[in-house]
Amino acid sequence: MTAPLIVGVGPAGIRAAQTLVAAGLRPQVVDEAPASGGQIYRQPLQPDGRSAQALYGSEAGKAVDLHRTFDGVLGKIDYYPNALLWNLRDGQADLAIAGRAKRIAYDGLILATGATDRILPVPGWTLPGVYTLGGSQVALKAQGCAIGRKVVFCGTGPLLYLVAWQYWKAGVTVAAVLDTAPASAKLALVRGLTLAPAIVLRGLKFGFDLKRAGVPIYSGVEALRFGGTARVEGISWRAGGREHHLLCDGIGYGLSLRPETQVADLAGCAFRFSARDRAFVPQKDAAGRSSVAGVYLAGDGAGIAGADAAERAGERAALALLQDRAFPVDTARCAALESDLAKIEKIRDMLEAAFPFPAHWAATLPDDLTLCRCEDVSVGSVRQAVQAFGLTEMNRLKAVTRTGMGRCQGRMCGAAVAEVLAGACGREVAAVGRLRGQAPVKPVPLTLEAAE
Missing domain, CATH: 3.50.50.60 (FAD/NAD(P)-binding domain)
Structure with missing residues (x-):
């Protein structure tokens, strides 16, 4: 039965x-x-x-x-x-x-x-020491360890401030919090006080505690770049019309979920x-x-x-x-x-209004930037394929370039690929479709013993 x-x-x-x-x-x-x-x-x-x-x-x-x-x-x-x-x-x-x-x-x-986690690739995002926000949280909760001794958290979404706060509470040096959302977007939180006061106040507390502890918080961050050779050693960004640089040995990055x-x-x-x-x-x-x-x-x-x-x-x-x-x-x-x-x-x-996704970033990504790390496909390769074959749909792009064919089956790169494809072919993201799921949805070992 x-x-x-x-x-x-x-x-x-x-x-x-x-x-x-x-x-x-x-x-x-x-x-x-x-x-x-x-x-x-x-x-x-x-x-x-x-x-x-x-x-x-x-x-x-x-x-x-x-x-x-x-x-x-x-x-x-x-x-x-x-x-x-x-x-x-x-x-x-x-x-x-x-x-x-x-x-x-x-x-x-x-x-x-x-x-x-949802991400857009940025220069240096594949360096050892760069984690998604969710991955940073798993390390702390499940394994009781930090992703570095001096960590920067960047991206946007409520998870950004939560994970940064959790690391600070755990005694890790949080070097900075870099929010890609403009400061003006946070007015949505003020308007939301009557709708969900407990949620808004809890989120504001995270930011307030971090600031009181001396953690720099930047809004409207653009042009993120992760630097290093064998592993991540620092981060650069633009905010308030100025270029900023900071040394660190760990980065937590994510653009919501x-x-x-x-x-x-x-x-x-x-x-x-x-x-x-x-x-x-x-x-x-x-x-x-x-x-x-x-x-x-x-x-x-x-x-x-x-x-x-x-x-x-x-x-x-x-x-x-x-x-x-x-x-x-x-x-x-x-x-x-x-x-x-x-x-x-x-x-x-x-x-979402308070932590908007930086959709405009896709058009600024350099051609030599890795987009699909499983299959080592660059942003430029996708743009070239769109021009050469007139591609306007995700699964056709997958067939031509192998984006989304690797271990993650598009879970990590799919959102970014859709943004790049939409920009390259001049369509909205909704119009380029989605990568179709197929078995196995996640890698299984070749030594897997047969079912009874």
Whole structure:
């Protein structure tokens, strides 16, 4: 007998599992991490003496509650940690676990796949010592180590200030915070005080604490360049009409987040373009139902909305699955969850206005800059291919240049490639399409032993 499958054990996946278990189902739960929590509430690989307060700050209570909730359902689910889901087909999921293949059948699918960092390449971005903001956070939370002794954090988005603050609280020297958003954009936060005072005030506190500690914060940063030979040794940028240079041995860089959608693609979900996320996201209704019967979407994998939204969306998607199977559900609870999610969407609009993506950068990228590091494709190669073949679509560009064919399957370079392609062919990003997901969505070892 098959059972529903939940992919991901962040806030959305945990609440989905809790809801299905409460209804008497025994879901299957798959996650790449060794423990629950997702990225935001990631647990250390080994207990290291740090308290929940030290790890998660003001969100410690939420983190502890979610971890305990998941621990409480462990005996009532079939849980596969450290498991890479690399394919879906015909109601079956292919996993790689400890070098062995495993195939599980499922009846109903809740995708809570989360998000990945969004970047645009800048000179020096492939140097050792340069990490994404998310990668910087993983090092600190899971491994209890920093990416350097003197670290600069740059880019934009709420994560920029959060990670910088977390490093400062951990005792690391934060040399500077470089925000690509203009200072005027932060007026959106002031307007958002009535909409989400707790969120805005918490974010302002991060910036205030950093400034009070003497950390320089620059706004409207342009022309980022990471310098060094064997590894990163410094950073240069332009702000306020001046050139700036700073020595450092670690850089955390990111331009907000992008949804992780490849598994939804394998599940056959229809997609739409999100102008706010500047990305194609799988279509869903207010309850989380996708375009495919029996497939439900929750959390940042269906559009960036944050951890609080992910919890609510995970519960709502599970309730939708139960509704579609004629289980009795609390319709008032369903309505309350949808109302909360609609409000959070407005908060996300406010945050996006405060931390806009620097779309104009794509036109300024030098031709010799590496764009797709997996396949070593330069910005100039993409522009030349567009001119030579009249390319206007992402998958045709992939076929000609191999962009997105490497280990990351476009997860890291896809957003940047779309921006460069759109600029080169004179179209909007929405018009150039998206890289289609295909199995394996992530690399699997050649030594993978066959499934039983």
